[in-house]
Amino acid sequence: MKTVRIVAIDGPAGAGKSTIARMLAERIGLMYLDTGAMYRALTVVAQDRGIDLGDESQMVALLDSSSIFVGKSEVVINEEDVTTRIRSQEVTLGVSTVATLPGVRARLRDLQRKWAERIGGGVVEGRDIATVVFPEACLKVFLTASPSERARRRVEQIGGDLLEVEAAITLRDQRDMSRADGPLKPAEGAVVIDTTGLSVENVVATMADLYRKNCG
DSSP, X not given: OOOEEEEEEEOOTTXXXXXXXXXXXXXXXXXEEEHHHHHHHHHHHHHHHTOOTTOHHHHHHHHHTXXXXXXXXXXXXXXXXXXXXXGSHHHXXXXXXXXXXXXXXXXXXXXXXXXXXXXXXXXXXXXXIIIIIOTTEEEEEEEEOOHHHHHHHHHHHHOOOHHHHHHHHHHHHHHHHHOSSSOSOOOTTOEEEEOTTOOHHHXXXXXXXXXXXXXX
């Protein structure tokens, strides 16, 4: 596949993907897409309607009948702004189940590729972006951090008990890494950056340099 102007950022929950990807996009002049927000938005609606998150046929039907918009700072599904709700602990626990469903993943990947085609590239972050969605990306980065550091960041963002959040993150990691469809792992050729103890500015500056070297 030909190289395109895509910066593909993968990594586990709490590694700083969203914050770093958003800032990087602004710095290098590309659009930004948080693919995880798509899965979370779908999870919100399914939970509201009492749908079994593990029922693939029902979840695919729900997705097919829904409209999802992920903007720079807002997430809307079926005309409802769920920007705040998608970060709740309930959604965080449920989305890992939704993310294992091949039918849901296939449809959302298609939407993600159409988004990039429509705008001519962008900074895209998630958990299988460099491995599956955009393996031809000109820059692939895998962001990570220790579980304790990632839990601390989540608690600062949305509150909660630190030990409970760390346990939820560890469970999410296990599910993401063991799923059959698009498991969480560094892509071939990806630059791995451990953000533990690093400032956001430092990581963004490093990635901006990588972008200039790899994407022209």
